[in-house]
Amino acid sequence: MDIKRLEAWYDEHHRKLLFRETKDPYQIWVSEIMLQQTQVETVLPFFERFIKKYPDVLTLSKTDEETLKKDVEGLGYYRRFKYMLKAAQIIVDQYNGIFPDTYKDVLSLPGIGHYTAGAIMSIAYNEPYSALDGNVIRVLSRYLNIDDDFRVEKHRKKLDQINQSYIEHATPYKYTQAMMELGATICRPKNPKCESCPLSEHCQAFELGIQEQRPVLSKLNDKKEFSYITLKIYDREGFIYLRKRTESLLEGMYEYPQVESESIYDCLSQFEEEGIILDMISDQKTYKHIFTHQIWMMKVYEVKLLSKPKVDWIRFDQKDIKDIPMAIAHRKIK
Ligand code: SF4
Incomplete structure (x- = not known):
């Protein structure tokens, strides 16, 4: 993959989103939790208000669940904020209020899975950890023309390893954000804008004209x-x-x-x-x-x-x- 080109594209074209302009692991964590199942446009005003009210882990850890849920009312999936509060309290108790900086410690926090841990480690700490979400699955399955069914865990894992191998040769914070941004703005599910894509030169699905047939995601069967x-x-x-x-x-x-x-x-x-x-x-x-x-x-x-x-x-x-x-x-x- 032409990673340099991808990163240069990101430098020039990415949307200036508040949470993409920071290296603060706390803010990146908050944004990634808010972005779970929720559109960027919906998240933005919440994120801004949230960071004003809770500028750091310590402040967040002192609130209570009810207040926090009220603060994010309208975002949905409220359980994630319960874990967020729990995680903030753990960071204060066990890490002196400093956001942990190893993958293992980040992953051990409530509400943080492999994707979120990878996003925090790569964006905040510039460490090469894959963050494979739906957007990245779409970009890679098209770029490499992989017809595996990505509803199947082992196929996602395989793609995660491929993504890992790319990030190890990249500037991690840029690579992760570039892939996310490319998936969100260019390599869209319908009508991808391949003519503006920094990966188009070697994109196999583009060459074959089968972009929209990738990724393969099986219909949820009757099992x-x-x-x-x-x-x-x-x-x-x-x-x-x-x-x-x-x-x-x-x-x-x-x-x-x-x-x-x-x-x-x-x-x-x-x-x-x-x-x-x-x-x-x-x-x-x-x-x-x-x-x-x-x-x-x-x-x-x-x-x-x-x-x-x-x-x-x-x-x-x-x-x-x-x-x-x-x-x-x-x-x-x-
Ligand atoms: S060329 Fe088109 S299909 Fe291929 S990665 Fe770029 S936007 Fe996606």
């Missing part, structure tokens, strides 16, 4: 995918809690309690609201199970129960689990 946080819950004596299913699928089988959610923090706070206190011990791997009409993606965590259990949780000696009927989807969890 519905569920994301669960699945909990191995231990009490102080080392007993474990299971739940007997009452749902028609696998009715009567035992399972580890699970909540449909992407986030352990969300899940723990849901329980907290019911008076059930769980303390995270460790996270394990993600398991996948395919049923005829469903796919379960289960992120498994070990937690300790510090309060009374939920009424439908049943306490077992760990050695007895092998003897009870258990959904295969959970039996394979080690």
Whole structure:
């Protein structure tokens, strides 16, 4: 890829957005959280007001959830701001109010996934970490004419590695923003403006005239995918809690309690609201199970129960689990 040309294009043509003119990791973080599922034009006035009211992590950490939600009323997806507040409090408590500067630490904050961590690391710290979002997927799948289905996780991962290999030969803060900007303004889903594109000379989809056929994103088929946080819950004596299913699928089988959610923090706070206190011990791997009409993606965590259990949780000696009927989807969890 002609990265120099891409970066020069960015220097000359990018929109002068408030959050693209800063290297402050805090402001970049705020903007990236606000931009999740939300258009740039919608975000801009919120971002400006937000930074005026909360100019730094410390100020943000001192507010309360209700006030914060009120401040962002109209942006939608309010859960992200709950995590934002939680993350600000962690930064104050654990990092003296200074935004962490390693990928691992940034990624460990509530509400920050690989994309957001990559965006913060590359834009704020000029470190070569890929930030692959929908815009970048579109640009790369066209540029390289890749016909993989990018709804499939392994294909996204492969493209993420390609993006990583490019950023390692680039000026990271420019490259990430240039790809985002190119996807948003030139390499648009419909009617891409290829004649103005700095990548057009070697763009394979452009050459073949199949730009709008990329990226391939399969229709969501009739297999519905569920994301669960699945909990191995231990009490102080080392007993474990299971739940007997009452749902028609696998009715009567035992399972580890699970909540449909992407986030352990969300899940723990849901329980907290019911008076059930769980303390995270460790996270394990993600398991996948395919049923005829469903796919379960289960992120498994070990937690300790510090309060009374939920009424439908049943306490077992760990050695007895092998003897009870258990959904295969959970039996394979080690
Ligand atoms: S040439 Fe067209 S399709 Fe290719 S990257 Fe540029 S805008 Fe996208």
